[in-house]
Amino acid sequence: MEGTPAQNPNQDQTEKLQEFTIVLTDRIRAVSKLWWYAAIAVVILCIPLYYVLRNVFTTADIASHTFPAYIYQDEAKLPLQVVDTKVFKLADGSYGGYMRIRNSQNLDWGAAEQPYTAVFYTTGGTEVTRITSKTFVLPASEKILVFPRFSTDREPAILKVTLGDTQFIRKPDNKPEPTLSVERVSLEVSDGKLVVSGSIKNNTPFTIKEVGLPVLLYDSAGSVVGANYTNINDVAYGESRSFQLAWPNNPQAVRAEVLPEVDIFDPGVYELPPGQSEF
Secondary structure (H helix, E strand, O other), X not given: OOOOOOOOHHHHHHHHHHHHHXXXXXXXXXXXXXXXXXXXXXXXXXHHHHHHHHHHHHHHHHHHOOOOOOXXXXXXXXXXXXXXXXXXXXXXXXXXXXXXXXXXXXXXXXXXXXXXXXXXXOOOOOEEEEEEEEEEXXXXXXXXXXXXXXXXXXXXXXXXXXXXXOOEEEOOOOOOOOOEEEEEEEEXXXXXXXXXXXEEEEOXXXXXXXXXXXXXXXXXXXOEEEEEEEEEEEEOOOOEEEEEEEEOOOOOOOEEEEOOEOOOOOOOOEEOOOOOOOO
16 A cells, blocks of 8 residues: 655645745735834933943942952051250350251151241340241151251250140142252451352252251261351252351351251242243
8 A cells, every 4th residue: 555655844844934934925925114213212211221321230239339448558657756956055145955856767758847946045044035836757768857046145055845746747749859969168258247158059850849958067076066047949840959058156066067958838839940841
């Protein structure tokens, strides 16, 4: 008996797929164009909605997230120390003084405004004059502070200095260390006064708004016998500026020490030469 030919499985699947495609096509054609426009509009609107929802959930997640705590160990700082004070008898009943503040151990930390009180006393403990002010103290340095000449009928012999609270700040990373050269320092007596002359050269690639110049005098035993102070302004790069200081009492000094200083905590201490750009 002759049997019915066997159905090819692949052919059967192909016919079913064709039939499904025809039915689907007919149904798609039957859908109104308005529904197609609505579907396209929904797809377009979903794109910005996705970004809005993502932003909302991200913001909410960050707000509720607790970041791990970081513990920073602050660098130990040694307190400032007043290591030397002295009273100088000048001329015609006038006096002066100086003090030295040590901060040589704190290599990166200084004080932009260090308060202090200096009191001059007689040998019997009577207060002659009192000075309350502030000064900057540079990192890794010794600050020389010279008290200006004053007149009094009571002779001061003792100078006591009290430092206020120190607010240490780190030296600015965006400022180079000033490079200054002290040149041609000389001592001579003129008209009964000891005169110290010299010059300062600015090797820093900026104009420096102000350079402070405390000057100490030493005798043959190495003791400080005089102190004075001046400043020079707007010293351009490569420029040498001369200075001169006089002592009316003509102290018996054999050497002068010039200690130029620049307040690097002052944000405007450096200026670019005219016509030059920072970039």
